[in-house]
Amino acid sequence: VAGTLVFLEHHEGAITKGALGVLGKAAQVFGDDVAGVVIGSGVRELAAGAGAYGASVVWVADDERLAAPLPQPRVDVLAKLVRDEGVETVLFAQSVLAADVAAGLAMRLGAGLNWDLVDVSSDGVGVSPALADSVNVRVGWTGTPRLAVFRSGTFDPVEGDGTADVRDAAVELEDFSELAEMVEQAHAEQQGPSIEDADVIVAGGRGLGGPEGFSLCEELAKALGGAVGATRAVVDAGWYPYSAQVGQTGKTVSPKLYVAVGISGAIQHKVGMQGSGVIVAINKDRNAPIFEFADLGVVGDLHEIVPKLTQLVQARRGS
């Protein structure tokens, strides 16, 4: 019995950091009996590499019909694998794709799905923060298979020297799974680290005054070697791309340092970044909620403070 299976999502020829983080957590909690599964087209080479991150077996479903990152064909592959191998636990790292795959799989298998987990134990108890993270809910499953989606950014990948046994997974697709057609993929150009991977995030909100204000965040992020994040309000206003959105309907991030520039700290934003190591906030409104959970808050004009801060950081880092 292959006890635990981790869905290894990939993008542009690499397994995502989030998926590798969940794989590492699974190996730590469930021991040697952890398998990964890579689903796509031309993805065989990715599979072997997952051994270093904790998988003893990696299943590969490599098929042209699986080239586009669409959820329903992935449900077909996973459902067959879970049934054939008697998998007891299937784990996912949160993403737009993974959430759809997990929920479809739960229905197909009649399995329980818990989501937004930040921890899980070997006896099958998960931890899910609720009510804007004001309470941790301990959740469980009434039977197997158990399905779980982990909050993004919760676990860092741990690279070891393990190797994985790569095996082929069967690809048998349902008729309705092949109806969706990927017409076009437009990916944002990536400059510097992505916000999931960055140790430092400089995020901007409405206080920047307009899209041009983001240059302040970009310069500070560059000086700190970090990435730029944004609030939902400014993404909805078209000031910055959705791929940078931090919060309830964007990404959950936990960098070592989060600098919030002109961000009020609405609860929807807070839940996406309050796991950060150190939070520094700059805002002109001293009653902004962000100051209630920042480690250092500076009340003042960001247009004065941020450029000066960038200069000081550059001087200090000799760049």
Add this chain to the structure above:
Amino acid sequence: MGADRAVLVSDEALAGSDLLGTAQALAGALEREQPDLVLFGQQSADGGGACLWAAVAERLRRPAISQVSELTVEGGSVTGKRQTEFGYDTIRVPLPAVVAVSDAINTPRYPSLKGIMGAKKKPQETLSAADVGGASEPRTTVLGLDPPKGRGEARIIEDDGTGADQIVEFLAAARLL
């Protein structure tokens, strides 16, 4: 807001439904209606799993697109622009289909007084669990609640021209520079 009719699925037997229970009840109601297009919103404010549509689409054996920020319906198919972590995917599915829009799709208008008054005359049907295929036992459970780890005290300063310097000192002391 514009609906011509409403269907409410309400039954004691459905209280405490988990994802599967909710999805099965919804799918049961949708099977009675047989709509060409099923639309979902971003997520609920309580469970907030943002994945119910995928379970419903699976149950109905229909194609689905989620996190859609732009939507067009023409010629028996629906095309959606899906927001993902990496950018935008444009996906086309034939009808009948399930589509979940993201909160970027629009800003809901306020209902007009005329609309509010008119809504009272719109028909509403209430279905029981038995009408939608029965209730199912939850596959997930809540075991208990714990307080989260809190953050330390915040230090708030007013910028007197040295704000940037104080941030640098703070970051240096925290070994973040």
